[in-house]
Amino acid sequence: MNNENKAVAKKKKKLEGPNKLPIKERMKIPRQVMPAQDPNVRKKNFEEVPFGLSEEMAFIEAERCLDCPTQPCVKGCPVEVDIPGFIKLILEKDYAAAARKIKETNALPAVCGRVCPQEEQCEIVCITGKGKSGKPVAIGYLERFVADYEREHNLVQLPKNAPPTGRKVAIVGSGPAGLTVAGDLIKLGHEVTIFEALHRPGGVLVYGIPEFRLPKSIVQAECDVLADMGVQFRNSTVIGKTDTIDELFEMGYDAIFIGTGAGLPNFMGIEGENLIGIYSANEYLTRSNLMRAFDEDEYDTPIIRGKNVAVLGGGNTAMDAVRTALRLGAENAYIVYRRSEKEMPARIEEIHHAEEEGVQFHLLTTPIKFIGDEQNRVKAMECVKMELGEPDASGRRRPVPIEGSNYIMEVDLVVVAIGNSSNPLIPQTTPGLECNRWGNIVADPETMQTSRKGVYAGGDIVTGGATVILAAGAGKKAARAIHKYLMEEVKK
């Protein structure tokens, strides 16, 4: 226990029971710092970086909540978790109840506690953060703490499902959107089957987000809970190929949710892009995460381990890729991004973690050509420096190349992390399913209903690349609308 915490504990002893500290005292408590692996150690392993809060730290952090009447944090959360409610349960030391409180609205707290951008959702509006310390309650840390506590102490209780309704739902894709829909609808008594194209459920949580940020055992535990509640998982089934949406209806499903996620990876469209050693972030991360290529003694899928690795892009996926490169033995791992740090879409925490681990940032830089050796392996890329001009459609200042600033960067591995375009497999095989000009499925923002009756969609396939919690939020809305549809319009 550090000295500050000791002082707080001492003061608290004088008071009766938990959370009886006066507001003034609570505002003095420093935000708890989550212990984490040392950057120089962790950059060589795939173990999770932050260790999580101890019970004691979680309690102290919970005391920082002022239990304000306006509860801006709840409105800041895309799925409106009762944040003050679960924090109060932490102060009562009923951590499992706190986890269940979150699960009333968010099926995946252990995941969201780790990967949600709390700093721009619930925490940015926290009243505690408006005080002198300027630091909001660490809601994400607390969410992770209670979810981990519940799981690690085997306190996970299966919610009681409503009596069977006789209605069947097919969910396409087992990422955050699909898992959320499944959790909500199984509780309401519907029969739920998830169809997954890959051999393991979890979608981006499994193939995309690395082990060091989200251990796969946690995702598996969440899927196991759903399976215990009665959700059927059908892996290695590609909807649009093995079965079509219309065939699912023929098989007796009454409603369908499409949550197939991000689609085809974008490339730069520049010379040399198909050289060996140029991966899409999807491929690089899938090899390492889903196929576990990082563990070469145990798993058969190979991966190129570069010495000088450039990751193109500035989002969370780029950070995941560049930190993976370090762990796979890169001596130099670069982020090459065409705008400045301010415009980077990645979470500040992720950028910070990457910096701590020694990632080198080449900002306001873009490659214009890849150069290969005689074996068609990438050996360098020609870059050009950029400056920021007038704001573009996204409101961010448009990067403009600086003439004559070209230079050569030696690289033996490049990972392109500049986003995805939509996957055509379902739109191509589903007559009457309306898509926008980027190929994303059009869905009502409130009900997530598509142009096809009984077909709903949510997550990246609707919005384009977004976050886990937004996908889960879309799943929530869809589940509500699907339930209404099943009960009102599907006669049994």
Next chain:
Amino acid sequence: MPKVVDNQQIGPLIWKMQVEVPRLVEKAKAGQFVILRVNDHGERVPMSIAGLNREKGLLTIVYQVVGKTSALMTTVEAGGEIADCVGPLGVASHVDNWGIACLIGGGIGIAPIYPIAQAYKEAGNKVITIIGARSKDILFYEEEHKAVADELYVCTDDGSYGHHGFVSDKLKELLDDGVKIGNIMAIGPVPMMKVVANLTKEYNVPTWVSLNPLMIDGTGMCGGCRVAVGGETKFACVDGPDFDGHKVDFDLLTARLGAYRDQERKAMKRFLEDPHCRLAESVRQFKYPDEVNK
């Protein structure tokens, strides 16, 4: 887990496996492919469809031992299981009635042209099939092709059986004789497909080739299977596997197929030296072509 009904050696280092995947078989069309994993630590490997038994729900694949995963496949006994088998993936081969349609299969490519030959035949084409291999002992599927093709030509590089020469030599002969071939589908080693495509370009005969780049998911998500066709980047898994042979950059394909050459060899060496792997003696004696010549 899908059941392996049969897995037998049909040539030196060539095996035929039948997997029970009823729904996949029901949906599959000629020219599509599947992705399988042998066990939970295994790679995802794309495999061409070499036959479909719709009554029994059986998928046939023919594979050659070229590395660890294919060697591992030989150890699966009839009645056993593989971890998974997903599909059908990719776009089915374009089938039309061109009058005379020609299929060319080289080496292991002799297998996947068989279901396509059946589809061409059903569409009313006169089917000319040319199959070829290095020598007689690695030829297979002759009877199967004989049953479908109106004309079947068998070639061996060393002249140990059938016509002495390459499949492209036979094709050139037919074209020079004025046979009005309306469409060609060529599947085999990349150099063979390249030679055939270069030849038919001169004769202006539309020619499809089926490409087999490395893949992971097979649904467009990873982009590992990208190929260059007519200067454009395509994903073989969702845009292919069939492409216009006159536009494919075969050299790029060859290069990309060798991306993991060193790792693959290391893995194979380690696997062959493992006393616990139940490999047939012929597989255990496996050598890469360049090792044989040394």
